[in-house]
Amino acid sequence: MIKQLSWKVGGQQGEGIESTGEIFAIALNRLGYYLYGYRHFSSRIKGGHTNNKIRVSTTEVRSISDDLDILVAFDQETIDVNYKELHSKGLILADAKFGPTKPEDTEASLFVVPFTEIATELGTSLMKNMVAIGATAAVLDLDIQVFEEVVREIFGKKGDQVVAKNMDAIKAGFDNMKDKLGQGVEPMHLEKADGKHRMFMIGNDAIALGAIAGGCRFMAAYPITPASEIMEYLIKKLPALGGTVIQTEDEIAAATMAIGANYAGVRTITASAGPGLSLKMEAIGLAGMTEVPLVIVDTQRGGPSTGLPTKQEQSDLMAMIYGTHGEIPKIVMAPSTVEEAFYDTAEAFNLAEEYQVPVIILSDLQLSLGKQTVEPLNVDNVEIRRGKLLSGDLPEIEAKGYFKRYEVTEDGVSPRVIPGMKNGIHHVTGVEHAETGKPSESAANRLAQMDKRMRKLENIRFNTPVYKNAKHEEADVLFVGFNSTRGVIEEAMGRLENDGLKVNHAHIRLIHPFPTDEVLPLIQSAKKVVVLENNATGQLANIIKMNVGHADKIVKHVKYDGNPFLPHEVYTKAKELF
Template identity: 80%
Template sequence: MINQLSWKVGGQQGEGIESTGEIFSIALNRLGYYLYGYRHFSSRIKGGHTNNKIRVSTTQVRSISDDLDILVAFDQETIDFNFHELRDGGVVLADAKFGPTIPENTNVHLYSVPFTQIATELGTSLMKNMVAIGATSSLLDLDLNVYLNVVEEIFGRKGQQVVEKNMEAIKAGAEFLENQLSEDVKMKLEKADGKQRMFMIGNDAIALGALAGGARFMPAYPITPASEIMEYLISKLPEFGGTVIQTEDEIAACTMAIGSNYAGVRAFTASAGPGLSLMMESIGLSGITETPLVIIDTQRGGPSTGLPTKQEQSDLMAMIYGTHGEIPKIVMAPSTVQEAFYDIIEAFNLAEEYQCPVIFLTDLQLSLGKQTVEPLDYSQIEIRRGNLLLDDELPELENKEYFKRYEVTESGVSPRVVPGVKNGIHHVTGVEHNEQGKPSEVASNRKDQMEKRLRKIKNIQFKTPVYKNVKHEEADLLVVGFNSTRGAIEEAMTRLENDGIKVNHAQVRLIHPFPTDDILPLVQSAKKVLVVENNATGQLANIMKMNVGHADKITNFLKYDGNPFLPHEVHTKCKELFEYGNI
């Protein structure tokens, strides 16, 4: 019996690889297992190698596994590309159609299964993925009935005959492999707890959170890896009186979101690095007009088109400093799918409370990686609209003066109204302005307005700016990360503790303004600090040095080849710090 399993299916893009992983993982999720899934795919619609790696466990997992137990291959390229991940005693289930081979003198079992032939005999070769699921189930000794409801949900609209044929394909695959397997090769999973949990990608959690947080308008232009947010809300927002508009470009998307927020409707847009570059001038407009704005940046490999379907975390500096001039700005970075749901709601609250743009950073692994999520607690949802005044709260205007929309206040936050509110008339412009919004180039006014705007986020209130796993008052090592690196770091921590190394962990969830008060004590109490990030220049480490100092303690661990961190990589790097006498 095993309590954890790593399974991967691979083949050519467009031949059902994603749906194979989806059906397999949904079925296991409903049995109560925890799962983590990550897709490797090409930046084209069809063709090119793709794979879907699913980790199954009886306990929570938040990262890709180091190795692989089972590889399901629909072509030889899948074996050649992924074989190195297989552990001793691992299994390859390959389509007999292409005459699969594996390297000699390896302790890996190859089973050549006629996926395509069996599927064709049942009616169509398209069902070869279902045959593969059946073969996998035989290897895991799973009850095939677990797939029935999943197959009915996915194929039910095509008719009962299609459902029955797909179930036949699963059974046929299981029967074929059962006749070849020896008991010592089987990998039987320990029984899960049977609890019902959600299984979702980060983008779906963000979209659901935006909906729950009161967003009713999303203008956006499709781009990987952000498009699923838009796709989810296209069907959901109209049910709540909202809408999604596909704009002609990202500039239009950003300015439409600003206009909607100015009118009082919570709106946002989502994109990736190239789209955010186009939005920079508009983000500045949000800043100087003090109009709430939420923008989601799903980071991917750059620069330019770069690696559009691969992992990277290289937008930090651009999101903080990309706009020309100086404006107040908040940059958030959730580290799990569950946090993404709650944090996007908070992003809307902060945007309205501080009347400024909020950049919501994710990365491709967090946006498209699929995780088990505990049931969401909707009672935690809180809608805060800040200093938004209604009709009965505005005094009469005297001498035909305008409302002081940009009044200089001690907090930096001015009173805000939406168009049409009695006694709320004011001027709005992208040039510098006075308290009533009228253009002004007076030096003293410019100084007052600049200081007012920048003052507002100096004391920002964010409930959990840093996720902390602090076990030691004085640590040998502090490991710091952001976004999706959390899972790999957490697993590495467990191994380091077993090695006798005292290690603390901090995952930064508020990138700007930087949570110095939370991070500094952890840095001071550690002998060494390792910052783990998917970029080539150590952007988070540099931001830390700017805000907390102690540059002599901080070491970078960088990965920028398009792949996420694996737990053993983080563990190995931490061990190296000790082996070379650095700690």
């Protein structure tokens, strides 16, 4: 019996690799297993190697595994690219169509299964992925009926005959592989799962769902990898709630349209990736100057320029904090799990309205597109807070006077109105302005308004600015990360603790303004601080040095080849220090 399994399917993009992994994973999720999946795919519609690696476990997992138990290969390239992940008892299930060969430097077993031939005999070669699922079920000694509900959901609209054909393909693959087992290879029996129902979703879906729960009813966006799923989800869901999504002509239009909608009182979101955020920067500055709430999602990917649009990276950190010209207050949040992506997105709308600032929700490709098991989300935990947005009758103002929309206040937040409110008339302009919004180049006014806006950062309250797993008063190593690196750190921590090291962990969820008071004690009590991030220059490490100090303790552990960290890489880095 094994408690967890690592399974990967690979082939050419457009061959149904994603759907193969999807059907396999959904079925096991419904049995109550925990899953974590990560897709490697090319930045083109069809062609190029792609694979989907899925980890299945009886306990919670938040990262991909170091090694591989089963590799399902639809071409030789899949074997050549991925075989080194297989452990000595791993299995390669390869389509007979391409005459697969096993590299000499692996002890894994190769099984040649006629995926394409069986599928063609049943009616169409397109069902080869179903044959592969059946072969996998035989290796795991699973009842193939666990896949029927999923197959029916996916293909039911095409009729019962199509559903039956796909189930026939799964059965044929199961029977073919069953005949091959026993030749020195035993089935990999997974321990039984707890059978509980949990969600299975990507981070982008959680962000979109969090936006809905947080009262968002409008989205303006332009498609871009890896953010497009947010828009696609909301296109399906918002109309039923009286909302809408507009696909704009470009990123600039998306940002300015979102500002206009928020000014009118509608909670609005826009989402993009690095190149799109570069285009939005001027508009983000406009939101800061006009003090209009704005929620923006940045799903980080490999850069610069077009870079590696379908690969993992975390290199937008400095740009999100300092990218705008001039100085404005802004909030940069960084959820580390799918659950946090849901709740943090809902909270982003509250923070944007309470402090009247741009709020950037920072994600990365691994978090946004990696599909994982999620405990049921509780919408009752989401509240709506609209800050100083006024309603009802406003006090009368002097004849020909204007509402003090930018009134200088102690907390830096001014009263806010929406267009059409009686006695609420005021100027809105991107140039510096007085309390009524009227343009002003007065030095005294400039100081008053700049100081007012920047005071907002002194009062920002965020429930959990740092996720802490710090059980040691004095630690040998403190790991620090943000976004999707949380899971891989947690896994490495367990191995290091078994080796006798004292290890603490801090995951930064509020990047800006930086939670110095939360992080400082953890760094002071650690011998070494390893900052883990997917970029070349150690941006988070540099931010920590700027805000906390203790540069002599900080060790940068960076990876920027487009791939996420693996647990053994984190473990090895820490061991090198002692």
